[in-house]
Amino acid sequence: YGSTRPERILAEVKRKATRGDARSVVDTIDQYCRHQEWAMNVGDEKGTILDSIVCEVKPRAMLELGTYCGYSAVRIASLLPPNSRLITMEFNPVFAAIARQVIAWAGVEDKVVLIEGPSGDWIPKMKKEFGLTSFDLVFLDHWKDCYLPDTKLMEECGLLRTGSILVADNVICPGAPDYLEYVRGSPRYESKYFRSHLEYTTVEDGIEKSVFLG
Ligand SMILES: O=C(NC/C=C/[C@H]1O[C@@H](n2cnc(C(F)(F)F)c2)[C@H](O)[C@@H]1O)c1cc([N+](=O)[O-])cc(O)c1O
Numbered sequence: 001y002g003s004t005r006p007e008r009i010l011a012e013v014k015r016k017a018t019r020g021d022a023r024s025v026v027d028t029i030d031q032y033c034r035h036q037e038w039a040m041n042v043g044d045e046k047g048t049i050l051d052s053i054v055c056e057v058k059p060r061a062m063l064e065l066g067t068y069c070g071y072s073a074v075r076i077a078s079l080l081p082p083n084s085r086l087i088t089m090e091f092n093p094v095f096a097a098i099a100r101q102v103i104a105w106a107g108v109e110d111k112v113v114l115i116e117g118p119s120g121d122w123i124p125k126m127k128k129e130f131g132l133t134s135f136d137l138v139f140l141d142h143w144k145d146c147y148l149p150d151t152k153l154m155e156e157c158g159l160l161r162t163g164s165i166l167v168a169d170n171v172i173c174p175g176a177p178d179y180l181e182y183v184r185g186s187p188r189y190e191s192k193y194f195r196s197h198l199e200y201t202t203v204e205d206g207i208e209k210s211v212f213l214g
């Protein structure tokens, strides 16, 4: 029930996941999307790769582009050290409203700031709005043709410092060819591909981890 897929996912979280237990929210969404209806969460397999990078970097300031239902926001927030913050950006108000409820159900709302609107509007004002100098870690999982322009915009706005890490979902499927060519070809990035599979399928996909060299 629920008219949209995100609403059905939220309903499943409220029915099956334990309030305040981020892992149970993540597992509930994975179960539902693997066995009931597919949805574009980073998923369990690629999620494990993302987890390992979050744990390695221990970001104080992290940005996610593309909240959708809040699956990866919950997954990331559950791993953040105390007084760290994930800012997650969502364009679609309907998705944002669902994600806020999923994030609250998981009990990670004090680690997550969800902002709504286009990246082109938000990226230039984030330093001022959030008292930021730069992001330690950025997870790109929004529209694939926006990965490259938004990365260039983050560079221009001084949101990346030497050592900032970009983690991009779907570099194979659906693919982000211009982004991949840029981070792999630029002397300003050290890039590495983590081979995996498209969420809940056996189709090849992967995550690209790129360190900004300044
Ligand atoms: O299209 C995919 N993802 C697009 C994801 C898009 C999501 O990012 C939001 N957004 C747009 N701009 C912003 C910001 F932040 F800029 F404001 C946020 C959109 O509203 C949507 O919720 C996708 C598709 C497949 N697939 O298999 O087709 C698999 C995947 O893992 C995927 O991520």
Ligand SMILES: [Mg+2]
Binding pocket: 040, 041, 042, 141, 169, 170
């Ligand atoms: Mg994705």
